[in-house]
Amino acid sequence: MRQHSGIGVIDKAVAILDASAAAPQSLAELVTTTELPRATAHRLAVALEIHGLLGRDSEGRFVLGSRVAELAAALPDPLLVAAAPVLAWVRDECGESAQLYRRDGRARVCVAAAERATGLRTTVPVGSQLPLTAGSGGQVLCAWLEDAALLKDLLTEAEFTERNLLDVRRRGWAQSVAQREAGVASVSAPVRGPDGGVIAALSISGPIERLGRAPGQRFAPMLIAGGRRITSTLSG
Structure with a gap:
């Protein structure tokens, strides 16, 4: 009308x-x-x-x-608007640098970040392209990848297996320890759009000495909560 x-x-x-x-x-x-x-x-x-x-x-x-x-x-990206306060909250709650990744073809791009203010940190500048084949952010984006042919191709060179991705989908988060970069650990959870599809990965990363060898047990609940907060904002 x-x-x-x-x-x-x-x-x-x-x-x-x-x-x-x-x-x-x-x-x-x-x-x-x-x-x-x-x-x-x-x-x-x-x-x-x-x-x-x-x-x-x-x-x-x-x-x-x-x-x-x-x-x-020229309009503000709704995902970035919704993610900004959540990234800051995740950083403050976890005490580690937080990032938001989107898939771009065979790579993932850091589209937003909230850096740890002091101490040793892992900095991922906004705009950085990282592989989908390593790291917890890559695992999350691959775990819910709908392009079966692309996923099969990526798994031939990935640092994780299809069974790993099944585990990611089952528990709702991923972790990596020195998978993409020596000395670095990370934890990621999915961000879903209003239709329920995974549109991004919310992550933290930092030195293994601080995050430990099983960082998911400690940090996954906050990342899952952060991903849900972004989704809730996007859904209105």
């Missing part, structure tokens, strides 16, 4: 954008879909085209313009 703001020109422009988002529109189709006078539909569509909010396809029909994508890209 079309909503009305009471500002006619805005409502008409939005009607044109909605129609063009649903399917490419010739001027005649815009008139039919929006029920606007032909002159009005033409005037507004051309104005929207000038501002990049509409464009034309190869047949000259109106489609959404590149400016729409640019505006959407």
Whole structure:
């Protein structure tokens, strides 16, 4: 159902954008879909085209313009907004640097982090690409990977096995000790989107001397709780 703001020109422009988002529109189709006078539909569509909010396809029909994508890209990432306070909480509760990883093809990317302020720490700069084939973050992202062919390929070079991933899914967290980097231990838990799919891994990492050889027993409950907090925020 079309909503009305009471500002006619805005409502008409939005009607044109909605129609063009649903399917490419010739001027005649815009008139039919929006029920606007032909002159009005033409005037507004051309104005929207000038501002990049509409464009034309190869047949000259109106489609959404590149400016729409640019505006959407400028919006804050909901995952990063939801994760920021949780990363700080996990860092403070665990006393170790916390990271958030997303899968990008065959790698995982650190998209957010909260660093331990003092003492020996493991720093993973935001934007860093790490392998999916080692580390607790890689295990979590692989454990719920839906691309079976990619997972099979990754397991041929991974530092963990399919049985390890079954254990990760069963208990809901992963740990690693000197798996990706000598002297470093880590623990990770999944972050789920509103639809229940795993969209990220919430992790802590630090020296083995401090985290120990079985860090999951100590830190997993906080990471699981943190992952659920992010999911809850994303789900509204």
